[in-house]
Amino acid sequence: MSAPALAPGPAATPRATVGFEALMERVREIAGQCDRCGSCLPVCPLFAKTGRETATARGKVSLIRGLLEGGVTPTRDLFARLDFCLQCRACTNACPSKVRTGELVSLTKGYLAPATGRPGLSRAIDGFLAQPGLVRLAGPLVRSYARSAIRPVIEKSVLKPLLPSVARMEGLLPGRRPARSDGANHRGGGAGGPSDGGRPPKRGRLKYFAGCMVRLTYPEVMKATIKTLRDAGYEVTVVDESCCGLPHWSHGDLDRARKMAAANLDRLAGPEIVVTDCASCGSALVDYREWLAGDPEHEAAAKELAGRVKDVSVVLAALEPSPQADAQQTNAAQAAPDHPVKVTYHDPCHLCRGQGVRAEPRQVLRDAGYDFIEMKGADICCGGSGTFSVEHYADSMAVLEEKTKNILATGADAVVTSCPSCLMQLEHGLKRYGGDRKVRVIHLTEAVHEARRAGARPAGAGTGVAKPAQ
Amino acid sequence: MLPNELRSQIIAVVGPERSLDSDNDRFTYSYDGSFVPLVPAHLPDLTVFPLNVDEVAKVVRLCNEHGVPLVPRGAGSGRTGGSIPVKGGVVLSLERMNRILEIDRKNMMALVEPGVRTIDLCKAVEAVGLFYPPDPSSWTVSTMGGNIAENAGGARAVKYGVTKDYVMGLEVVLADGTVITTGGKAVKNVTGYDLTHLFVGSEGTLGVVTKILVRLISKPEAKKTLLLMFATVDDASECVSDMLSSGIVPASAEIMDKTSIQAVARFRKVDIPAEAEAALLIDIDGPQKLLDDQAVAVAETGRRHHAVQIREAGTAAEADELWVLRRTMGPAVAAIAKNKIGEDISVPRAALPEMIRRLGEIGKKHGLTIAVFGHAGDGNLHPSILTDLSRPGARERVDEAVAEVFRAALDVGGTLSGEHGIGITKKPFIEEALGKGGVEALRAVKRALDPKGILNPGKIFE
Numbered sequence: 001m002s003a004p005a006l007a008p009g010p011a012a013t014p015r016a017t018v019g020f021e022a023l024m025e026r027v028r029e030i031a032g033q034c035d036r037c038g039s040c041l042p043v044c045p046l047f048a049k050t051g052r053e054t055a056t057a058r059g060k061v062s063l064i065r066g067l068l069e070g071g072v073t074p075t076r077d078l079f080a081r082l083d084f085c086l087q088c089r090a091c092t093n094a095c096p097s098k099v100r101t102g103e104l105v106s107l108t109k110g111y112l113a114p115a116t117g118r119p120g121l122s123r124a125i126d127g128f129l130a131q132p133g134l135v136r137l138a139g140p141l142v143r144s145y146a147r148s149a150i151r152p153v154i155e156k157s158v159l160k161p162l163l164p165s166v167a168r169m170e171g172l173l174p175g176r177r178p179a180r181s182d183g184a185n186h187r188g189g190g191a192g193g194p195s196d197g198g199r200p201p202k203r204g205r206l207k208y209f210a211g212c213m214v215r216l217t218y219p220e221v222m223k224a225t226i227k228t229l230r231d232a233g234y235e236v237t238v239v240d241e242s243c244c245g246l247p248h249w250s251h252g253d254l255d256r257a258r259k260m261a262a263a264n265l266d267r268l269a270g271p272e273i274v275v276t277d278c279a280s281c282g283s284a285l286v287d288y289r290e291w292l293a294g295d296p297e298h299e300a301a302a303k304e305l306a307g308r309v310k311d312v313s314v315v316l317a318a319l320e321p322s323p324q325a326d327a328q329q330t331n332a333a334q335a336a337p338d339h340p341v342k343v344t345y346h347d348p349c350h351l352c353r354g355q356g357v358r359a360e361p362r363q364v365l366r367d368a369g370y371d372f373i374e375m376k377g378a379d380i381c382c383g384g385s386g387t388f389s390v391e392h393y394a395d396s397m398a399v400l401e402e403k404t405k406n407i408l409a410t411g412a413d414a415v416v417t418s419c420p421s422c423l424m425q426l427e428h429g430l431k432r433y434g435g436d437r438k439v440r441v442i443h444l445t446e447a448v449h450e451a452r453r454a455g456a457r458p459a460g461a462g463t464g465v466a467k468p469a470q
Numbered sequence: 471m472l473p474n475e476l477r478s479q480i481i482a483v484v485g486p487e488r489s490l491d492s493d494n495d496r497f498t499y500s501y502d503g504s505f506v507p508l509v510p511a512h513l514p515d516l517t518v519f520p521l522n523v524d525e526v527a528k529v530v531r532l533c534n535e536h537g538v539p540l541v542p543r544g545a546g547s548g549r550t551g552g553s554i555p556v557k558g559g560v561v562l563s564l565e566r567m568n569r570i571l572e573i574d575r576k577n578m579m580a581l582v583e584p585g586v587r588t589i590d591l592c593k594a595v596e597a598v599g600l601f602y603p604p605d606p607s608s609w610t611v612s613t614m615g616g617n618i619a620e621n622a623g624g625a626r627a628v629k630y631g632v633t634k635d636y637v638m639g640l641e642v643v644l645a646d647g648t649v650i651t652t653g654g655k656a657v658k659n660v661t662g663y664d665l666t667h668l669f670v671g672s673e674g675t676l677g678v679v680t681k682i683l684v685r686l687i688s689k690p691e692a693k694k695t696l697l698l699m700f701a702t703v704d705d706a707s708e709c710v711s712d713m714l715s716s717g718i719v720p721a722s723a724e725i726m727d728k729t730s731i732q733a734v735a736r737f738r739k740v741d742i743p744a745e746a747e748a749a750l751l752i753d754i755d756g757p758q759k760l761l762d763d764q765a766v767a768v769a770e771t772g773r774r775h776h777a778v779q780i781r782e783a784g785t786a787a788e789a790d791e792l793w794v795l796r797r798t799m800g801p802a803v804a805a806i807a808k809n810k811i812g813e814d815i816s817v818p819r820a821a822l823p824e825m826i827r828r829l830g831e832i833g834k835k836h837g838l839t840i841a842v843f844g845h846a847g848d849g850n851l852h853p854s855i856l857t858d859l860s861r862p863g864a865r866e867r868v869d870e871a872v873a874e875v876f877r878a879a880l881d882v883g884g885t886l887s888g889e890h891g892i893g894i895t896k897k898p899f900i901e902e903a904l905g906k907g908g909v910e911a912l913r914a915v916k917r918a919l920d921p922k923g924i925l926n927p928g929k930i931f932e
Contacts, residue, residue: 071509094800
């Protein structure tokens with residue numbers, strides 16, 4: 001049709017939330033948009049498992065509206081109800097008016113926290129993640145602990161009696177994963193060469209934002225991401241000294257989240273595309289424009305950054321596919337007998353709904369020569385959602401069990417995803433519900449890197465022509 | 471307030487894990503999809519989730535013995551306050567009785583529990599080549615039990631009728647806990663009063679429906695979707711009227727004015743010509759070989775009524791996209807104003823253009839924006855008054871306008887509610903619609919079936 005589209009309404013523009021009055025105004029505004037039609041009910045993974053209205057967006061929005069109008073009291077229980085959320089955004093996606101329940105809930109938690117307090121675990125984790133030095137120190141400890149022989153000892157003797165929830169979280173930490181990436185040095189700039197053979201074309205500079213969880217628990221993913229991008233011809237600068245602030249924002253620690261966001265704006269300033277391999281970090285960086293709306297000092301920079309953030313799959317998908325993908329797949333299968341030929345893909349919530357990225361990861365997997373099989377409900381949350389899986393273990397497992405069944409039903413050798421939180425959760429799911437089936441859980445960049453190694457071809461080296469920027 | 475002993479007895483029936491009575495839980499079962507304010511909240515004392523008819527009967531019997539209000543509830547997506555526990559008591563949520571018990575292909579019927587979502591039944595029967603036509607816009611959420619309680623309609627009503635036209639029989643728990651079965655699979659059935667249809671549309675005031683038998687029809691072979699744009703709302707409504715009287719029977723014929731389309735366009739891309747003030751969304755279905763001729767006839771009628779643009783969906787995906795536009799319209803319209811007072815008038819279809827003109831006049835007179843969309847083909851409109859009720863004088867103006875809308879609908883031979891029911895929001899107007907004698911007849915039925923008045927009290931009439 002030829003006529004111009006109607007102008008998008010106010011919902012598209014971030015609104016100020018800095019300062020108490022602005023926050024309350026925004027809370028009122030979002031809450032007032034809900035019509036209580038219930039479109040969010042059938043898509044809520046937690047409603048499907050618990051059948052409780054408070055789990056749904058309609059329930060939460062109504063509670064918040066009740067709070068504003070004096071029908072609901074600001075209690076610890078209210079905070080807990082609002083906290084019982086996977087932040088998967090399926091509700092907003094299904095909502096006819098796209099009511100931003102996630103933002104509304106975070107803001108309301110920020111309002112409630114001084115009066116009701118926040119759960120101890122959230123507080124502890126937020127405090128830890130806000131200290132880059134501490135995180136850096138802890139990295140090797142967490143990693144070696146997760147994979148070491150001391151683990152069962154610590155588990156039995158220290159953690160379990162100490163704090164049941166931490167003990168459960170401990171159960172979620174990944175075990176020993178087969179190391180597959182070759183050791184790219186992730187420090188320092190400069191273009192790295194392709195892993196084997198061929199000269200990559202020059203493609204310009206990227207900033208890679210390496211989030212806490214990738215650094216702490218999946219350094220091999222970090223290496224694979226860097227290697228894959230360098231193989232494709234990019235000059236990669238690693239920004240790895242800070243947390244994106246999403247845990248703090250989600251837990252209602254708004255001030256700290258904003259401070260971290262502001263600091264990251266400085267770190268990420270410049271003309272370069274900012275690449276992430278963590279769906280949650282990526283969506284947080286994009287959402288800074290909302291976190292910092294109304295902050296005259298940072299507003300503009302946050303808006304500008306949102307336009308520069310790209311998930312690694314989007315960058316890789318823009319490269320020309322190898323014309324010999326089929327041959328490469330055969331090569332891959334021959335070169336490494338345990339190489340996952342059949343793969344399926346799990347959409348991280350913060351990528352598919354948070355950033356609207358759905359097609360690219362699938363395309364990247366196909367282009368890399370994998371036999372791609374779509375799973376049922378690929379974009380339904382895995383139930384991980386940061387500390388949720390620890391604080392609400394049983395509910396998290398109920399959601400995960402279904403996800404695992406859908407993965408197994410594809411018959412895939414590996415499930416690929418693009419978020420460390422999902423990686424951890426899916427690994428746990430396959431361990432717990434996978435039976436004898438050996439299904440690997442790998443990050444998209446690991447999958448690409450493995451295919452390149454097996455096929456002995458650098459990414460995008462087929463034609464050396466990048467697709468037009470998106 | 472629920473006496474403690476009774477509370478424990480009810481909780482013992484369903485088990486504590488299927489009972490909710492904390493403050494925040496109670497608050498979230500105090501509303502539905504209507505514009506009834508959330509505060510002051512109409513809190514239930516207890517919400518329970520039975521799994522079978524025995525549990526339902528036991529809970530109902532206990533409430534009846536103690537004279538405690540009991541409000542059956544589905545997804546809480548009703549638009550008139552039908553499932554709001556205005557007198558407290560027990561909310562009986564039927565959401566977890568959600569099994570499709572049988573799809574009988576030989577007799578072309580389906581037996582379902584009340585918590586089955588409408589769309590799930592539609593999909594399940596379409597998978598075996600059958601068709602359940604009632605399709606309320608809320609069908610992704612609404613339950614079959616709720617559809618029975620409100621006699622839900624939908625866009626396909628113009629050709630296929632509404633829920634009552636498909637209900638063959640029910641299992642109902644009466645107010646004293648007696649379980650009865652009405653109707654059955656026999657197509658012809660005049661064994662006593664038609665109790666089945668007494669319960670359809672009774673808004674949970676006469677009994678609790680625990681099983682539903684519906685008839686199905688063959689799935690139409692093919693479908694086409696057309697979007698027609700007009701420079702005036704009048705042209706659009708005259709076009710529908712003309713279409714129907716010239717023998718074209720669309721599967722759906724939806725009208726929407728510019729305000730309504732713009733509301734949806736805030737959240738999804740909608741291309742409309744600058745001069746368009748109204749649109750018609752037309753579905754035609756039937757044997758493939760007849761569809762092309764029908765599409766031509768629809769387009770010709772459109773052109774006779776000065777359509778500024780006629781577009782046919784090229785693919786099923788494109789048709790779906792057009793339908794999402796219409797189905798999300800109600801909530802999207804609500805989001806553009808502080809308050810939306812959405813109505814559900816239904817008029818004889820020949821009176822549709824007249825009714826729409828009158829809505830325009832009422833809006834103008836009171837200085838109110840009234841968005842109009844609805845099922846033009848069957849004369850069922852959802853005029854939505856958009857306002858900010860916190861402004862001084864707004865409430866009075868809206869009340870006057872609403873009263874005038876209802877009066878206009880009655881005046882042209884129509885009624886208050888096409889498919890949303892009366893609930894509490896339309897209660898003040900029911901006597902005007904049915905007359906004193908009519909309302910007294912409703913009361914007599916209510917007294918006969920629920921002498922203690924425990925079932926969904928305070929609804930439909932005082």
